[in-house]
Amino acid sequence: MTFKLVPLEHAEPGLIRRLAEIDATLPSEYAVGYEASADSIAERIVRLTESIGNDNAFVMTARNGRNEVVGLHWVCLVEGNEACAYVNTTWVDPSCRKQGIGSALKDAGENWARQRGATQMATSVALTNDAMVEFNRRRGFTPTSIDMLKKL
Numbered sequence: 001m002t003f004k005l006v007p008l009e010h011a012e013p014g015l016i017r018r019l020a021e022i023d024a025t026l027p028s029e030y031a032v033g034y035e036a037s038a039d040s041i042a043e044r045i046v047r048l049t050e051s052i053g054n055d056n057a058f059v060m061t062a063r064n065g066r067n068e069v070v071g072l073h074w075v076c077l078v079e080g081n082e083a084c085a086y087v088n089t090t091w092v093d094p095s096c097r098k099q100g101i102g103s104a105l106k107d108a109g110e111n112w113a114r115q116r117g118a119t120q121m122a123t124s125v126a127l128t129n130d131a132m133v134e135f136n137r138r139r140g141f142t143p144t145s146i147d148m149l150k151k152l
């Protein structure tokens with residue numbers, strides 16, 4: 001499949017809502033019982049809109065031949081520690097995976113972070129998200145901490 005990378009540069013409400021829905025729905029792929037709420041989508045619409053023209057944020061989409069969004073990568077410089085970039089989101093449409101889109105998005109995000117002076121990139125991944133854990137390991141990420149949870 002051919003794809004192209006297109007940055008989020010304009011406040012197009014339809015596109016921003018689509019990206020917000022993707023981002024808010026993402027945890028449901030690996031967190032059983034999770035559902036995106038209207039509030040979580042609205043919160044992302046605000047943050048995505050604020051990212052436009054913001055030098056500390058990078059929002060890149062991947063598009064298919066019909067210009068539909070098939071990938072999203074969202075990276076920010078950490079406030080107060082701009083030497084570190086934090087990956088909020090990496091997502092590829094399930095029907096388009098294993099074709100190099102995720103790698104192209106991550107390459108673009110890492111290049112952006114380097115150009116902004118970042119020397120580290122951090123991210124957080126659910127332990128059950130095997131694809132993302134393996135994807136990140138292959139790209140040179142190593143685990144630094146484990147979140148622990150106990151049901152009461």
Ligand SMILES: CC(C)(COP(=O)(O)OP(=O)(O)OC[C@H]1O[C@@H](n2cnc3c(N)ncnc32)[C@H](O)[C@@H]1OP(=O)(O)O)[C@@H](O)C(=O)NCCC(=O)NCCS
Pocket residue numbers: 026029030088089090091092093096097098099100101102103104129130131132134135138
């Ligand atoms: C992880 C993800 C982004 C990978 O995207 P992708 O476009 O399929 O990635 P690529 O085609 O560039 O794959 C690059 C490498 O990642 C690894 N990889 C990708 N998917 C994998 C999987 N399911 N299992 C193991 N390794 C995988 C492989 O090493 C692969 O290289 P290879 O094809 O030479 O074996 C995609 O699976 C995804 O969107 N997952 C859901 C999103 C998500 O969970 N995000 C985390 C919350 S923020």
